[in-house]
Amino acid sequence: MNRVSLRIRIFLAMLLLVGLASIFIALVTVKQYKRQNKEYLDTRYERKELAAQKNVNYQLENTYFPAFQFNLGNIFRERIHEIAMVHDMKMSVYNLNGNLQVNSFDPWFRVFKDRMPIQILEYLKKRDSYRESITLDTGKISQVSYSYIHDRNMNKVGILKMEYIQDNSQEEEELTSFLNRLFVVYGVMLLLAVAFAYFLSSYITRSLKSISDKIQETKLLQKNQKIDVKDSASEIASIVDAYNQMIDELEESAEKLAKSEREQAWREMAKQVAHEIKNPLTPMKLTVQSFERNFDPNAEGIRERVKDYSLMLTQQIDVMSSIATSFSDFARMPQKNIERVDMVKTIKSAIDIFYEADIDFLSEQEEIFLNVDKNQITRVINNLVKNATQAIEGVDDPKIEVKITENSKEVVLTVKDNGRGIADTDKEHIFEPKFTTKTSGMGLGLPMVKNIVETYNGEVEFNSVVGLGTEFKITFPKN
Template identity: 70%
Template sequence: RDVNYELENNSFYPAEQIFLGPIFNRRIEEIASVHKMKMSIYDLNGSIQINSFDKQFRIYYSLYGPLQSNGYKRKFEIFKEKISSKILQELKNNEESKESKSLESGKISQFSYAYIKDQNFNKVGILKVEYIQDNSQEEEELSSFLNRLFVVYIAMFCLAVVFAYFLSSYITRSLKSISEKIQETKLLQNNQRIDIKDATPEISAIVEAYNQMIDELEESAEKLAKSEREQAWREMAKQVAHEIKNPLTPMKLTVQSFERTFDPDEEGIVEKVKDYSQMLTQQIDVMSSIATSFSDFALMPQKNVERIDLVRIIKSAIDMFYENSINFKSEREEIYLNLDKNQVTRVLNNLVKNASQATENEQEPKIEVGLEVNKTGVILTVKDNGKGISDADKEHIFEPKFTTKTSGMGLGLPMVKNIVEAYGGEISFTSVIGLGTMFRVVFPK
């Protein structure tokens, strides 16, 4: 408004663009000072005519007037300044334009352009207004606000952590007690019920469910203990029956062979009958030992350790099978160890019987029993050329009740393993499908 007023009310110059300098020479600084901004006036081509901040120009203009303006412009390089073509184009399209320029310390220099018009709304010049937008204070206040907000958030977070800790401690106190009780819970022991006062409904429901579980667990434990005792006796009965059947098989074969080959007039018949009698007596002693041991479950099978000739015991046990496919070889004529001869006989009977069953379908069955001595012990081997053991069955071969036969209870090899390990020995085997199996028993010296 002040610019338009000055243009319309000056009494010396007409309102034309060539007189913009003289018109605003005296008043432009005052107008700019009132509005606290820098002002520049250009002609319509964008060439500067006068500004509010170049005092030397205004003094020169006052002394020499507009006739010397060309000389003035040649003298002062600042008047090479022109409005950019981009701004001029925007003014033609919109009659006003703005641009900005960033300064240091968060300040922004804003420029506004607008046409200067006479009373008939004819364009006579261009007004440029420059003012500094200082955002440093706002940025400082924003930074201060963010810092305070950060401190508040940190304080609230710390309070929330402390509150959550105490709240969780209160809530989990009962859960911790329940957890400790659950960890101490065992099937075969007297478990204690949980008694918690002033607990939440959810915790009370958990405690009630746990106490109910403890009651049911005690009932299940009693049933399980009873079932285990019954199962133990059933397993014991199966093992005894299996052990009794083992010596019965060679006894039956011996009697049948004796019946077929008995000739009262045969030379040496008395010694032969005596050998048969000794074999039968030995097997009967084995069965008697099993029957005696059955009376005491904890001592089954009871060891009767004595110094025995292992070679003689094994020969006697092999003779009971009366099979031509069994060959026995020992690197020594006598090998003495402190063992129970009945248990050694059981071990050999089981291994030879298994080998015999594995070679049933072979045209030329071979069972090789061997004894050898090394620095640490005596090694008993039983090797056959039977069908072999599959890889899937190898890891289960010593498990109770595991068997690959259509008959039998799977207690033979587990019993053999228990006997051997009771003397501090070890048993192992190697097997190839279609080639056979070899069991290796080591009795320590």
């Protein structure tokens, strides 16, 4: 499965951000536009309502009829049509009981058949006015209001109903025109944002691409080049500095690893040299001594010469024995520095230098403690993982798994790879010093591993199938 590059993800994220911001701004703008338009229409209706009320009050004050409820029909019957037409609304006049007295659209025929809704009449008893907006089937909005009609003495003599039908077609056309202009502006902004996002994402990831290429080229056993990225952001510079520091530490670790392997190789070689030298020493010494004892002592001067010869050989043999002993002492494993070691942390640290390999580390616990020599455990891990990395060379989909578990009695470490495997003819020899199936190396890694593990009364086991891989299992007793 191909992963989407960071540049593409940054580019898409910026586009998504711009797109969401544009949609959000557009929605807020439309909502604000509609709110302002509604406020304008409400204010406009309030002005029309106030003007109509003034006309009604004027008619009530200047009529020849007494300003009583029973005269409302006579007072407004002739003038209500004119007032309604001037203000472009429907008007109805009710008495205080909610019975219709006259209206502007049906003045003669059904004046006594209409009555105000009871709930509105009850509402007016608590407040002086009532207003509501009703959306009609045509989509238009009907603004309806009820208010009291007062005489000169501010006594309530009737109820005035005004109904205004809002025609929003012009406002809708203005909104459509506004949205079209807005979309054009946002379209241009989106194109500019696309271009800006592309160049910005390329600029951001250019340094990361350089870092990625360098990291892919980094190998443990070669001279690695440091990264020199100029004019980069502080975050990128921090990554570069960390990588360059890691290169220095990697080279130092590689040198230490090589030095450790060389020292171990020399120790094993010293053992073998000491053994090879010691083998002939004893028979040589016995032969010389026997020659001294059995030689004819009557020969003239021969005794002194043989004695001198024997003494010289004995001295030389002692010197060779001393040399062999010195080699053997040098070859012995150094004294263990036993301490309480977090095996999980130590193993993680050890396999970090093999980051170019696909290594999976598994642990059932975050911490597993064992009383061991930390340096020796690191050497064990280094050798096993290094062998695994060499075994998976040239293998499709190479994998290495390092796993540590524990129970009440022991800690178990396994190193598993899917490499070439070990041939059956080689399995019985892999722990022998100087035995190797590789063209390089001295064949001392696995014998050293076995030696270290056995000093802790541990066990080393392995299972290998040619073409499928190898698994090494190391068991350390907790006691």
